[in-house]
Amino acid sequence: MFSTAVLFPFSTIAGTASKTLDFLIGFLQLRHLRNHTTSSSADEDLLSRFLRISQKFPKPNPNPHPIPNPDPLPLDPFHWNSLMKSSLRSDRPDEALRLFHEMLRSGVPPSLRCYTTAMDALVSSRRFAEAESMFHDMVASGVSPDAAAYGVLLKMYSFHLRDFDSAYALIGLMAGSGCAPDVVAYSTLIASLCRSRRTEEAWRVLDRMLGEKCSPNCRTYTPILRAYCAEHKIDEAKMFLEWLRTVDCPPDTICYNVLIDGLCKVGDFDGVESLFRESGSRGWEPDDVSYNTYIDGLCKAGRAHEGFQQLEVMLEKGLSPTTVTLNILLDCLCRESDVREVSCLLERSSELGFEVDVLSYNIVMSRLCSVREWSAVLKHFTDMLKKGVRPNTYSFNIIIDSLCKGGKYRKAKCVFDSGGFVPDVVTYNTLIHGMFLAGMTNELRFLFADMEREKIAPDTTTCNLMVDCLCRENNFSDAIDVVRNFRCVSSQEPVAHLTYWFVKSGRLSDLLMLFEEMFDRGWVPDSQVYDFLIRAFCRKGSCTSKEIYRICLILDRMLEVE
DNA sequence: ATAGGGTTAG
Incomplete structure (x- = not known):
């Protein structure tokens, strides 16, 4: 692996981010000139293009760790729940549960919302038995569940455990307890069935919904559309999309994004272009996700230069690249260029002025793992901890894989x-x-x-x-x-x-x-x-x-x- | 205010 000090001697350049960037672009162009083979000059070009555009990516937050208020605790159940929810939103179920127990210790009786959030935290930590018993504790303490509380259990049975018998039983229980399953409940069930490739059954649930005069919406239909695309049934997907108009649910951008993904997966990029062309007259507008999907599709199909071209189109349309866009390009560079150079880019992301997240690290680490650069993987892992980027299960899986392979x-x-x-x-x-x-x-x-x-x-x-x-x-x-x-x-x-x-x-x-x-x-x-x-x-x-x-x-x- | 509706890793 290159010594980063040789490649990017930033320690000797006390310049601004833009000076650094100029240097880097200059450096890469120099290498470009020195290199005479056509194949690698194309690689260089991608790296230069990446760097040119990198200023458009989200900037790193200068103060990512705000010091929490040292004396919170004024707290009624509503405030406790807000705190728990914010922990859960930032993917910290353990933190949410710690708060829940602190609330119990401080003698505040948990509200229905608090129980629901705590159950949600247990489910996302895969502590299913505890989630169930918390539900029973709640009922025993005289708090009756609402649709949201049942919803957490429903998500657990259908999405996590794929235990659809229990999911159906729960739906039945809801109906019997005066809390009839609503669009949200049915949509959860349908999404889970589709994910388990049980599309036929999802249709039956849809029928049942309609029979109960419960109106589906776009969020109910999208998983079905996705199932068609996953099976490469693009014509069916298109017909389904048109059918949605006739049932008073005109497809939104998210629906179209699912179709764009499907088209990319079968390599029909002309199809994507014509969707974009006709979007205005069809009543939707492509957003950043539409372009991310398209760019990723092009890159994965070995058409990286066209992918980078679409980035320009995206900018011209006034859409801003996101960290997802960045990650798509990082992944592309790892495959089309030298992983070790991308590794250096990641290492220097702060100086280069773009914000990276867990996924950026995971993408580069997994590529480094596959070229047997295990020490570089571990280096990035410690870097991310230092930067306050919290590793997720993927990150740990890569670490475990690297350690085993080493x-x-x-x-x-x-x-x-x-x-x-x-x-x-x-x-x-x-x-x-x-x-x-x-x-x-x-x-x-x-x-x-x-x-x-x-x-x-x-x-x-x-x-x-x-x-x-x-x-x-x-x-x-x-x-x-x-x-x-x-x-x-x-x-x-x-x-x-x-x-x-x-x-x-x-x-x-x-x-x-x-x-x-x-x-x-x-x-x-x-x-x-x-x-x-x-x-x-x-x-x-x-x-x-x-x-x-x-x-x-x-x-x-x-x-x-x- | 309840939905793991959409894009990135394996």
């Missing part, structure tokens, strides 16, 4: 056990993967158990890891059960992993039997299963063995189905 398994486990963040499925997957490679079998057992206890739903990667762990210990029957019980239509990765291990251990008859069973259930293998199968055979050197006949049998069978 062979510091114990340190990774310490970070995990520190309790300074709320782990998610990726945290567990990262650590499990690390422990698997390190051969720390006992730790693995604990981690899987932890995950279950914390009610963190396993994803495809978890399932792959389970298969790998079980097979390595020759526990093939449990591995088969994992694959059988894992309901994830979108992926065959776990099957591919199982296939690999079956071949590796020479259990070809068992593999054939499993395949037959799955064929009978209408299974069609995908290219990933082939890939693992072929790789396993190659690694085993089976091509010369007498098993080749059976391999051909399997491959033929698969090809026939494909």
Whole structure:
């Protein structure tokens, strides 16, 4: 990695931010001139363009840590709730809960609003059982829940736990307790169903709403629109958007932004252009998010220069780039240019005069992690702490990943056990993967158990890891059960992993039997299963063995189905 | 005044 002192000798330049910028642009142009290859001169150009425009990004707040009033506590429940809400808004549920308990200690009886906020804080910390029991405590203390209080539980069941039976039961309970579910409740449920790819069911909820004369609005419909886009059903999405006009819910900019994202994901940039062209006559105006989405789409499609061009268009329209825009460009620069140079940009963001956030750090740190610059990752992590940028679960996941990849398994486990963040499925997957490679079998057992206890739903990667762990210990029957019980239509990765291990251990008859069973259930293998199968055979050197006949049998069978 | 309606990471 470059020494930053050599690249940016700011310590010797006691200039203003703009002088610094001039220097930096000059420096990059110099490098540009020195470089003769066309491909890297294009890279340089992106960096220069970035720096030219960086003055338009939000400026860092000169005083990011206002010293809190040392003697607050005048407090009635309303004020307590305001404090708790502001903690929650700045993503500090722990702080909100601390306030709640302080309020209890000071003898102020919590209002309905306070209970609701505290429950919300518990839910966002994934402390679900406690959220439920707080609800019961509240009722027991004579405070009756309103739609908002039920709403927190509904969000917990539907969004977090994806336990839709409980969610429906709660909706029923609401109706029976004189607090009939409203647009907000139904919209929460619909959004959660769509996120769990249960769009059909979301439509049924919509029908039920209409049956109860509860009018949906744009926020109710947007998740459905998003579901169409996620499935690349752009024509359906467009029709749905037009249909909204006929049900007296003219789509707003947010709806159009969902469509823009969908168009970008299928690479239909002309489609985006024509949406923008016709926006005025269709009754909406693109906003900063519209352009962010478009710019990101272009950058991800390898059309970074066009992306940067749209930034100019955005400015011409009087829209201001945000920190999200900055992050989109940082991500783009990481891929199109040298990660280490972007790393230096981030390090010097204050001098360069733009505000960075958690995501800026996470983006650069994860890129640094993938080029094995682990010490740089840790350096940025400490930098962000110094700057008062609070790391989130993503940041911790990157740190854990870096430590594992750098062979510091114990340190990774310490970070995990520190309790300074709320782990998610990726945290567990990262650590499990690390422990698997390190051969720390006992730790693995604990981690899987932890995950279950914390009610963190396993994803495809978890399932792959389970298969790998079980097979390595020759526990093939449990591995088969994992694959059988894992309901994830979108992926065959776990099957591919199982296939690999079956071949590796020479259990070809068992593999054939499993395949037959799955064929009978209408299974069609995908290219990933082939890939693992072929790789396993190659690694085993089976091509010369007498098993080749059976391999051909399997491959033929698969090809026939494909 | 209750909605994880939209963009950035893996």
